[in-house]
Amino acid sequence: MTLDNIILLIPLLPLLSFLLLGLAGKHISVRFSGVIGSVLLGAALVLSLVTAYDYFFSIGKQGSEFVPYLTAQLNWLPFNTDLSINLGLVLDPISVMMLLVVTFVSTMVHIYSLGYMKGEERFTTYYSYLGLFTFSMLGLVLSTNIFQMYIFWELVGVSSYLLIGFYFSRPSAVAAAKKAFIVTRFADLGFLIGILMLGHGAHSFDFFTLIERLSTPGSSYLATMTGASFLGMSTLTWALILVFIGGAGKSAMFPLHIWLPDAMEGPTPVSALIHAATMVVAGVYLVARLFPIFAVGAPDALTVVGYVGAFTALFAATIACTQTDIKKVLAYSTISQIGFMLFALGVAGWGPGKTEGFTAGLFHLFTHASFKALLFLGAGAIIHAVHSNEMKDMGGLRKSMPITHITFLLAALAISGIPPFAGFFSKEAIFSAAEQSNPLIYWVGLIAGTLTAFYIFRLYFMIFWHKTPDAHAHNHEKGEWAMMIPMMLLAVGAVFGGFIPFGDFVSATGKPLELPIELSHIILPVGLGVLSIVAAAVLYRKESDVPQRIVNTLGGFYRAAYRKFYVDEIYLFITKKIVFNLMGRPAAWFDRNVVDGTVQKTGSLTIALSNAIKRVQSGKLQAYTMYFFGGVLLMVVLLLYKFA
Amino acid sequence: MEQVPLAHLLILSSALFFLGVYGFFTRRNMITMLMSVELILNSVNINFIAFNKYLFPNQLEGIFFTLFIIAVAAAEVSLAIAIIINLFRKFNTVDVEEVDTMKF
Incomplete structure (x- = not known):
């Protein structure tokens, strides 16, 4: 093999x-x-x-x-x-x-x-x-x-x-599993954005290409990514911090550590x-x-x-x-x-x-x-x-x-x-x-x-x-x-x-x-x-x-x-009091009244309309033929009027 | 020999047609309604023959159409009779007013 x-x-x-x-x-x-x-x-x-x-x-x-x-x-x-x-x-x-x-x-x-x-x-x-x-x-x-x-x-x-x-x-x-998943997922959002920024800047997702392009002094990719800056930090710094947020979520770093004890x-x-x-x-x-x-x-x-x-x-x-x-x-x-x-x-x-x-x-x-x-x-x-x-x-x-x-x-x-x-x-x-x-x-x-x-x-x-x-x-x-x-x-x-002589095997440069x-x-x-x-x-x-x-x-x-320095309580406060009240409730209101309202109004209007006109369909054969005949007569009159 | 003018024939067919329509609307018995439909068809046949004879005497289309209509009408009658018999079995009547379950 x-x-x-x-x-x-x-x-x-x-x-x-x-x-x-x-x-x-x-x-x-x-x-x-x-x-x-x-x-x-x-x-x-x-x-x-x-x-x-x-x-x-x-x-x-x-x-x-x-x-x-x-x-x-x-x-x-x-x-x-x-x-x-x-x-x-x-x-x-x-x-x-x-x-x-x-x-x-x-x-x-x-x-x-x-x-x-x-x-x-x-x-x-x-x-x-x-x-x-x-x-x-x-x-x-x-x-x-x-x-x-x-x-x-x-x-x-x-x-x-x-x-x-x-x-x-x-x-x-169940609660612990959910918490672990949501917290790390939340952190992974940062990771994903970081990946996209790195990919955008270096035109590659491959580790070794990324490293070669972004860590060689004088490389044009590196110059582009360090040149542009936002809030005093370069694009590359932002990208790496976002990637690190993903890592911090999985590695339970403060303040994303709350899931690990649970x-x-x-x-x-x-x-x-x-x-x-x-x-x-x-x-x-x-x-x-x-x-x-x-x-x-x-x-x-x-x-x-x-x-x-x-x-x-x-x-x-x-x-x-x-x-x-x-x-x-x-x-x-x-x-x-x-x-x-x-x-x-x-x-x-x-x-x-x-x-x-x-x-x-x-x-x-x-x-x-x-x-x-x-x-x-x-x-x-x-x-x-x-x-x-x-x-x-x-x-x-x-x-x-x-x-x-x-x-x-x-x-x-x-x-x-x-x-x-x-x-x-x-x-x-x-x-x-x-x-x-x-x-x-x-x-x-x-x-x-x-x-x-x-x-x-x-x-x-x-x-x-x-x-x-x-x-x-x-x-x-x-x-x-x-x-x-x-x-x-x-x-x-x-x-x-x-x-184990660990330094002989693992080092940043390979030496x-x-x-x-x-x-x-x-x-x-x-x-x-x-x-x-x-x-x-x-x-x-x-x-x-x-x-x-x-x-x-x-x-x-x-x-x-x-009490673990009340970090859990702070999270609960932020999610329950702030996120739910400021974002969750308006979103729920919009959903219940605007989205659901549109759908339900369409339905009830259709019902009212069909109730109003359903008598036409009476099941009486001769009534139907009468409508038909009326329609034909109407067309005849129209044609005669037009060609007259 | 003097011919019957075309207008007479058309008046006859119109009269026949409206008789049929009147019968179809007013009679409650389905068999009678079927007979009224036959009257309407026959009025159409008369029209075909008349126009063929007076307008295009050298052609035979109108006559052939009439033959077709007679054949189709015969088939249609047998179908309609079958439907009516089935309805009679189900509703025990041939009154068209009673047969009104297909509604809203």
């Missing part, structure tokens, strides 16, 4: 799983369907490993540089000789990296779900949705064309909608796959794809990305410290970590020594996928055993759930950035990049990083310590190997993922980049991380009233953070 076929097969295997389980699911026994999905995904994982090996060690390398490898090119919608929308698959360092992340986490989640979703109604449907999602996500990362990416972008949105609303008998799940209504493995490791980093991937254009053509847009990321990182970390539902804590943690990735991209620039942030952000994406998926799967195992999402129902679980305990601890250490776990390396790279270029973002990131260690260990101690273990606890670990093995494999990633780890930079973040872990241990290891007293001291600030 040639490499081209292998690459094509990777997204097609999950599609096959979706079609098989979705169309023929009724004829496949429930026990079998999960296995089919997992085996197909496992095959895709193996193929991606083969592809990654081939790409990084033979076909992708030209000299010391990685170059894109294109395959399966198809001229799809030619508009004119100049502009067409093509389909195709591309391998380059970031898409191969995403390929590995998506297939690995997806396979783990498929296997884990064999245990977690056992006995669920619609088990087969669940697996077909997972297949659809994985297909769309793989299509998204392999797209060569921004329009093709947009198509898959919407497809992941749909599968996310289907999976959040999987328990559709719960009204809250999305936790879906099954927990889905949260691990879609809302932690893969779909929500699509925004990061999008910015990384267009990075040369951002960096060369519109540094202002990149600065916006940086500030939005940094603010969101801190904002979400603050909220995560106050939540009591473990999945909500993890959701806000995800938002915060994606903020880290984006501000890492935002502080990067173009030119020697400035691109470190690019590699750092994607490195964090890579490590985050494994430890955050692990945290979610651990949370799933706990919820499976305790039958509750609330922290207060847990506590003292370290004895009864040893494997979950250890893996969760490893993931918590990784996300806190404690050496030598995976998160340490990527976070250090981010901090080092930020410190060099933007001190403000660096300090904001540092505070957010400290809070990260605090909230995750608050979670850890509340779940596994806090109360004395119950001697006859009923919530022991159910010996589900299907659930434990993926957690162990992910734990391996969370522990050792950082030792290897050394990510420096200097002792002087390490001390402060790690020291703060350890301090906050100690603080969390003191506060939450045993039951005490100290946390409550701190809460009372903080007063209003705590309440605001607990």
